Amino acid sequence: MFNSFDTAALNPQKREWMSSWTLYYWGWWLSWSPFVGVFIARVSKGRSIREFISGVLLVPAIVSFVWFSVFGVLGIETGKKHKEIFDMTPETQLFGVFNHVPFGIVLSLIALLLIASFFITSADSATFVLGMQTTFGSLNPSSMVKVVWGISQALIAFVLLLAGGGNGAEA
Missing domain, CATH: 1.20.5 (Single alpha-helices involved in coiled-coils or other helix-helix interfaces)
Structure with missing residues (x-):
């Protein structure tokens, strides 16, 4: 019964995994906090x-x-x-x-739609906030500035996929 409450705190092999994922998520949230904060405030x-x-x-x-x-x-x-x-x-x-x-194909399509909407809205929010930050706090950055940031993000993602080998693109 209590196996489901295992935190792996006393298991050295599991502790390494738990610590690395915790640090990974903290880093992830810290890296996105400026974008999220500015976007939500706006x-x-x-x-x-x-x-x-x-x-x-x-x-x-x-x-x-x-x-x-x-x-x-x-x-x-x-x-x-x-x-x-x-x-x-x-x-x-x-x-x-x-x-x-049952309805696995429908659920897969919904999941793909949710994943795509997450990436699209995240990229849109990031381009908006980066546009605001690079135009000295303009509340409405020009479309050209946002397009430049969007293309920059796409190029960075593409380079990282290439650098990761076939595994990143296959996922």
């Missing part, structure tokens, strides 16, 4: 504190709770029946789970 102008808190804290927390509750249990239960899912790479395990459930 789009929240004119909203009440109640609207801000519900839109920034409550709605994402509820959606995340439902997502991880439903799909976390689905992944665990499907993995118990189909052990080959655990041999898949982390990038493909979600789709491996969907291959074994």
Whole structure:
């Protein structure tokens, strides 16, 4: 029963993995915090504190709770029946789970749509904030500035994919 509460704090082999992922996520959030902070401040102008808190804290927390509750249990239960899912790479395990459930193709399409919308909105927010920062705080940077930043981001992503070899592009 208590195996599900294992934090790996006393296991040296698991502790290394746990620490590296914690540091990875802290670094990830710290690197995105300027973009997220400026973007949220910009789009929240004119909203009440109640609207801000519900839109920034409550709605994402509820959606995340439902997502991880439903799909976390689905992944665990499907993995118990189909052990080959655990041999898949982390990038493909979600789709491996969907291959074994009814309406798997529909769920895969929805997942791809969500992943694409995440990357598109993140890139759009980043170009907007970078445009604001490089035009001395202009609240409405020109489209040309945002296009330059968008192309720069795309080129950096492309170079990183090439540098990572075939594995990055295959995921």
